[in-house]
Amino acid sequence: MLELIIILSVVVLLLLGLWAAFNGLVKRRNRTQEAWSQIDVELKRRHDLVPNLVSTVQGYATHERGTFEAVTQARANAVEAGATGDPGQIAPAENALTGTLRSLFAVAENYPQLRAVESFVQLQETLTATEDKVEYARRYYNTSVRDYNIGLQTFPRSLIAALFHFKAASFFAVQADDRAVPELSLSSFGSNATASTIFGQPSGNPESPTQRS
Numbered sequence: 001m002l003e004l005i006i007i008l009s010v011v012v013l014l015l016l017g018l019w020a021a022f023n024g025l026v027k028r029r030n031r032t033q034e035a036w037s038q039i040d041v042e043l044k045r046r047h048d049l050v051p052n053l054v055s056t057v058q059g060y061a062t063h064e065r066g067t068f069e070a071v072t073q074a075r076a077n078a079v080e081a082g083a084t085g086d087p088g089q090i091a092p093a094e095n096a097l098t099g100t101l102r103s104l105f106a107v108a109e110n111y112p113q114l115r116a117v118e119s120f121v122q123l124q125e126t127l128t129a130t131e132d133k134v135e136y137a138r139r140y141y142n143t144s145v146r147d148y149n150i151g152l153q154t155f156p157r158s159l160i161a162a163l164f165h166f167k168a169a170s171f172f173a174v175q176a177d178d179r180a181v182p183e184l185s186l187s188s189f190g191s192n193a194t195a196s197t198i199f200g201q202p203s204g205n206p207e208s209p210t211q212r213s
Helices: 002-058 065-082 087-108 112-116 118-153 157-163
Strands: none
Touching: 002 065, 002 087, 002 118, 002 157, 065 087, 112 118, 118 157
């Protein structure tokens, strides 16, 4: 009788451990998905700003056709990548869009009359705020992905992950050549923002607010 009680106790403890491991993975996965949804919202807002921004600058720099076409195409590629929901595809497309936006603002800097265009100033400020939100959301997401992936790789969660087909999540990475953003002063347009604030100062796998396991 005593042996049966011991065996049952061990089985119950194992089941409780597996239950806790499973719930922990579900919690981390849901946190990662929630974090990604925050990025997705801000990226869509960014995409919505681009056509108006191009249109405003184009009214003063009509001969810069190559730059406008590059921005428009980069935006289309970013929207297409966004539809996949795959950070591995979205990150390179967003990096390319960031590069073309830098070129667009470099063109805009050559046209001081834009300082009097209220819509341009508003778009600039909105884009700055959006980029800040994207960067903050990216930090939170990457930290969530790190915690979730570690959970998938550690025992006994690795057994649960394999049994219930949990899949590792991808980091939302920024290319090395996009980390150093040139200081492009836009103060002449009625704002103290620079290219580094408009396009953020991304980093590798930055820390985020304290996570709860």
